Amino acid sequence: MPESSIREITDTAVDPPVRGFLHVPAAPNRHAVVLTHGAGGNAQAPLLRALAETFANAGYTVLRCNLPYRQARSFGPPGPGDAARDRAGLTNAVAALQKLMDFTSPSSGKIFLGGHSYGGRQCSMLCAQEPDLVAGLVLLSYPLHPPRRPEQQRTQHLPDLRTATLFVHGTRDPFGAIEELQRAIKMIPGRTRLLTVEGAGHDLGFKEKAKKEELLNRILTEFTALLS
16 A cells, blocks of 8 residues: 655744644545644654554545644743643644645545644643534543642533544553543543553553554544544
8 A cells, every 4th residue: 555645834824833744645535634742742753643644544634733832942841821822723733734635625524633642632622612623533642630630630621522532541641540531531522432552651652563553553443433
């Protein structure tokens, strides 16, 4: 099977700008995905790149983008005042991908949104605010609370989340135990699925190539099942 191609993409005509990498599938299925990174990473994070390649090889056009805070600073976490601008950046990324895909045509597909940790949280908050923005979400290692601070639950927006959502979460993730996440998911009125990754931490990383490939394929399979 021919592999997807990758090219850098920049749109400075909007504020915040859109900057990232576009995966163009060899055999497009007309659907598209915007993926973004966690607080300490960027659009070149290995997990993000691998997932983008998996989706692109299955026919999805994928834009993995740098959030505005990362565009402004090459390292370090987002600040307290960055979240709203980061969500605006995600809105612009979705719009840019829609334009690239010509989603105004009768044969238009669907667009999806997802991210790792902080990026995924901002995606979910954006969709709670704008329920018609995308057709589905994939949240990798949702940061339910800071490590060792289970009382600081990040669930306030979940009762407003009506977008179909796939959660992918490791059993050793210090940002939330599986049981805690299951309770939080019950607050969501939209369709949900939880993919539990045995033995994985917050980065969902595995040293063995076979396990990495298995996880990526499981994510794609579960996401497809959620939306069917």
